[in-house]
Amino acid sequence: MTSALRVFVFLSIAVPGYAHHEFQTFVQAHSGRPVNCAMCHTSADGPEGTGPGQIGSLDELERERLNRARAAFDPSPVVDSPILNDFGNLIVARLGKRRILELRSNPAVLATELGNESDLDRDGIPDAREYLEGTHPLMRHHGAPLSLFAHELRANAFHVVMLGLATIITLYGLISILRGFALKMQAAANAEDH
Amino acid sequence: MGTTLEPRSKRVARFVRERFPIEKLDAQSMIVKKEVPLHKMSWAYYMGGLALFFLLVQIVTGLLLLFYYQPTVSDAHASVATISEHISGGAWIRNLHAWSASAMILTVIVHLFTTFAMKAFAAPRELTWVSGMSLALLVFAFGFTGYLLPWNQIAVNATKVGLQSVEAIGQYLPGELARWPIYVRETIQGEPSVGQATLSRFFAIHVIVLPLLTVGALGVHLLQVQIHGMSRGVDALKVKTEKFFPFFVIKDLSVWGVAFFVVAVVAMCLPFDAFLPYPLLEPYNPLGSTPDGIKPEWYFFFVYYPLELLPYWAVIAGSTVVGGALFLAPWIFARTTRRTLTVLAVAGALYFVVITLFGHAIYEALKGGTP
Numbered sequence: 141m142t143s144a145l146r147v148f149v150f151l152s153i154a155v156p157g158y159a160h161h162e163f164q165t166f167v168q169a170h171s172g173r174p175v176n177c178a179m180c181h182t183s184a185d186g187p188e189g190t191g192p193g194q195i196g197s198l199d200e201l202e203r204e205r206l207n208r209a210r211a212a213f214d215p216s217p218v219v220d221s222p223i224l225n226d227f228g229n230l231i232v233a234r235l236g237k238r239r240i241l242e243l244r245s246n247p248a249v250l251a252t253e254l255g256n257e258s259d260l261d262r263d264g265i266p267d268a269r270e271y272l273e274g275t276h277p278l279m280r281h282h283g284a285p286l287s288l289f290a291h292e293l294r295a296n297a298f299h300v301v302m303l304g305l306a307t308i309i310t311l312y313g314l315i316s317i318l319r320g321f322a323l324k325m326q327a328a329a330n331a332e333d334h
Numbered sequence: 335m336g337t338t339l340e341p342r343s344k345r346v347a348r349f350v351r352e353r354f355p356i357e358k359l360d361a362q363s364m365i366v367k368k369e370v371p372l373h374k375m376s377w378a379y380y381m382g383g384l385a386l387f388f389l390l391v392q393i394v395t396g397l398l399l400l401f402y403y404q405p406t407v408s409d410a411h412a413s414v415a416t417i418s419e420h421i422s423g424g425a426w427i428r429n430l431h432a433w434s435a436s437a438m439i440l441t442v443i444v445h446l447f448t449t450f451a452m453k454a455f456a457a458p459r460e461l462t463w464v465s466g467m468s469l470a471l472l473v474f475a476f477g478f479t480g481y482l483l484p485w486n487q488i489a490v491n492a493t494k495v496g497l498q499s500v501e502a503i504g505q506y507l508p509g510e511l512a513r514w515p516i517y518v519r520e521t522i523q524g525e526p527s528v529g530q531a532t533l534s535r536f537f538a539i540h541v542i543v544l545p546l547l548t549v550g551a552l553g554v555h556l557l558q559v560q561i562h563g564m565s566r567g568v569d570a571l572k573v574k575t576e577k578f579f580p581f582f583v584i585k586d587l588s589v590w591g592v593a594f595f596v597v598a599v600v601a602m603c604l605p606f607d608a609f610l611p612y613p614l615l616e617p618y619n620p621l622g623s624t625p626d627g628i629k630p631e632w633y634f635f636f637v638y639y640p641l642e643l644l645p646y647w648a649v650i651a652g653s654t655v656v657g658g659a660l661f662l663a664p665w666i667f668a669r670t671t672r673r674t675l676t677v678l679a680v681a682g683a684l685y686f687v688v689i690t691l692f693g694h695a696i697y698e699a700l701k702g703g704t705p
Contacts, residue, residue, distance in 0.1 A: 175611065184622075310591070321580070
């Protein structure tokens, strides 16, 4: 039996869903934010069970995809496990399952090894940083507020300038109308006095 | 002294006549001749208008959200996600609704403290004050009912806690009164647990009942402000003034413009949801356990943290006394000086700021762990 097959058999029996709580525990302690399995898995309750995105609910094709993903012990270009979300699949593809298992004793290193290139939700915050900060790497509207604000401000600079101009022009118009009314009222009052 | 006791009916008639003087119910008195005092607290006169502006933003953005929002437990969360992720400008409108709601409540609170400190409730402005207090309550009710609508984990679980708090009041009431809070909770909730009936009722209250009540209270409030003008606000006998129209209106409008720009940019660049842990934003799961970190919105922290730290009866008794005193301020504080009122207002504002910003830390320091 090859070592890879031995690991596969062990994992299939001992940890059928590959839910590695060490990472979740680390992220919560490091970020101070509550997180759950939905950071990497399809289901917020993890891979075990019969709910949507859990092993018990998979059809034949999805089980085949799962088995192919389970064999990704080393980094590979594409991993497409139905029980993992895009971020979970990215981690397996980049690091391989063997390395993930090794990192369970040092979950902080996962961020370093993932690198800063990937930003799956395109919110301007690298996935590895979102992992450390306990925010969701696949939710565009979720991230560390200041980082998110800085990125969106840069991305929407044109809209912000146009919004500013529109506000100034509208105010100028409204104030001119009010001044016009005031002048007309003053003129009417003066005429009445005469 | 020779004063004779006036019959109650005459006193009531006189009270109403003085609050709604027919001779002042025209554009000349309410707009053209109206003057606004100028002094070091003049900035506070813009708070009411600002709150009104944020309410208008709420109405416009709320109407736009209504086009896509589905008030059913099966579709509410998905429809909100659709608005945020697939509708053009949807995320901005939704964020604008959320941010301007918070801005409105903050402005209302500042308005409450400043008008209290300036003794703006003194006769003949009692109705201005009482209608304003009613509006403040309505604004909080808007916040409470709107919180449930996205039907996510924090929305439903926080609403459950809120409704349980209402029911718990019953244990301190005598006899048949003890059951009233239960009736209130059951009426609002609509079924044994928070579910479709609750969502339907909260939705109806949020988009129909509260807006109608607000229109009524706001009508009285604005009419009273225009009839009686802004209160002098300071003890000085001679205060400079400026014309309400056009000078104050133009300044008010400029403040609105700046406020709109700020809140619009914040809504564009900073999603309101970013401040919450993502597990709390997932669709509500009735079979799952309650996730960590369930809290009300920040503007309820002033009552939430005391509820977590102190005996329930103490918080309810304190809230009743403070709330009652605020509503009846024109009569309770009729003879209180502005200096004393300012001290009370500053103390209240300090409490609000400290408990809102540091409530969590205070809880951790006193009890350990998180509430």
